[in-house]
Every structure is written in structure tokens, then in C-alpha cells.
Amino acid sequence: MEQHIFPYNFKITQEDRNLLNGHRSLLIWFTGLSGSGKSTVADALEQKLNSEKIRTIILDGDNIRGRLCKGLDFSAEARSENVRRVAETANLLLQSGVVVLASFVSPYKKDREYVEKTIKPNIFVEVYMNTSLEICKKRDQKGLYKMAEKGEIKNLTGVNAPYEAPENADIEITENDSAEEAVAKIYLEIKDQLELK
Numbered sequence: 001m002e003q004h005i006f007p008y009n010f011k012i013t014q015e016d017r018n019l020l021n022g023h024r025s026l027l028i029w030f031t032g033l034s035g036s037g038k039s040t041v042a043d044a045l046e047q048k049l050n051s052e053k054i055r056t057i058i059l060d061g062d063n064i065r066g067r068l069c070k071g072l073d074f075s076a077e078a079r080s081e082n083v084r085r086v087a088e089t090a091n092l093l094l095q096s097g098v099v100v101l102a103s104f105v106s107p108y109k110k111d112r113e114y115v116e117k118t119i120k121p122n123i124f125v126e127v128y129m130n131t132s133l134e135i136c137k138k139r140d141q142k143g144l145y146k147m148a149e150k151g152e153i154k155n156l157t158g159v160n161a162p163y164e165a166p167e168n169a170d171i172e173i174t175e176n177d178s179a180e181e182a183v184a185k186i187y188l189e190i191k192d193q194l195e196l197k
Contacts, residue, residue, distance in 0.1 A: 014094070014095045017097030018097045020097065021097045023099070023194045023195065024196055025095075025100070026099055026122060026123035026125060026193055027090050027094060027122060028042075028045070028101045028127060028186065029102045030129060031106045032105070032130065033105065033133060034105060034142070035141075035145075036131035038061075038129050040179055041173060041182045042102075043058070044179045044183045045101060045187070049187075055097065056098055056099045057093055057100055058102075059090060059093075059100060059103070061103060061105060065082065073155075074156070074161070075155060080108065080111050082104070083106050083114065083115060086115070087114060087115040087119065090102055090118075090119060091118055091122070099194070109164045109166070112166065125170045125190055125193070126166055126170050126171070127173060127186060128165065128169035128172045130172050130174050132175060136158065148160060
């Protein structure tokens with residue numbers, strides 16, 4: 001069936017949309033354990049970017065799993081499929097000229113590499129939320145870690161499923177950084193990349 005697919009070459013390009021928006025599109029990918037602060041920092045960063053008149057959208061793990069990735073479990077295969085779908089969605093959104101903030105545990109290095117390859121030549125900024133498991137457990141608003149330790153949840157990253165930490169993330173945020181400090185670090189890194197050349 002794929003041999004019968006013929007993509008149409010539309011006249012308005014991503015570059016045209018970037019010009020209309022007044023900034024370049026890029027993907028900011030937040031990765032880290034559950035409770036590491038991904039969504040909190042993504043939300044705060046979006047507010048900062050919005051105040052700078054930069055068009056954004058957030059793709060968040062729990063929100064996406066309730067809709068686009070509904071029905072996927074937390075096996076290694078399903079996690080990879082979850083990230084694949086998000087990468088393709090992000091790619092479409094980048095073509096619209098917006099800045100995409102994606103907040104996903106995304107525990108496997110190969111999946112994060114897939115995201116970067118999928119969105120090229122767009123800009124991929126990897127933000128590693130380097131928060132210890134102990135702190136994540138203390139922040140456990142959803143009760144996931146307690147349930148995993150009781151055996152009620154299988155494949156929870158950090159407890160009974162692995163997390164492959166980024167070796168060379170573009171930005172590393174630690175548990176000692178406040179949300180405001182994290183936003184300042186990320187904004188400093190991406191500011192020049194947002195500017196139209």
C-alpha cells in the first residue's frame with residue numbers, strides 16, 4: 001500500500017511559517033524520571049516564551065497517553081511506539097512554525113536518538129531533568145512509586161524498568177535548580193536558535 005502514497009508538495013513552507021511567526025521552530029525534549037520536574041519546567045518555560053511572543057505547544061506524557069497513545073502499555077516496545085508517535089506529531093507541529101516542548105520519561109537512548117533523526121533538519125534540544133530517584137519518590141503526587149514498590153504497577157521507570165540517562169544532553173537541570181533557574185538556563189541556550197537567520 002505504501003507504494004501508492006504520493007505526498008503533495010504544498011507551496012507554503014515551514015520557512016514561510018517561521019517568517020510569519022517571527023522565530024524559528026525547534027523541539028525542546030524534556031527527559032527524566034517521573035517526578036523529576038519535566039512538566040513543571042516545560043509549563044514555566046512556555047509561559048516565558050509566550051511572554052516573548054513565541055508560539056508554542058506542549059506535548060506531555062500523561063496528556064498524550066490519554067489520547068494519541070491510548071491503549072499503549074508501559075512495556076519497552078510500547079514505550080518506543082509512544083515516543084515514535086510523539087516524534088511524528090512533533091515533526092508536523094514544527095512544520096507549522098511553532099516551538100514544541102515535549103515532556104516524556106523517554107527512558108531509552110535509542111528512542112531519543114530516533115526523535116532527533118526524525119525531526120532533522122529542525123533543531124532538537126535535549127533537556128535532562130537529572131533528579132534523583134529519592135527526590136522523585138518524595139514528589140510522588142501520583143503515588144506511582146508506592147504502587148510500583150507494592151507490585152501494583154509493572155515497568156515503572158526507575159523501580160522495575162531501566163532509565164538510560166543522556167550522556168551529552170544539551171542542558172542538564174538538577175534537583176537543586178528551581179523552576180525559575182531551570183527556565184533561565186534553557187532560555188539562554190535556545191535564545192539564539194530561535195532567531196531567524
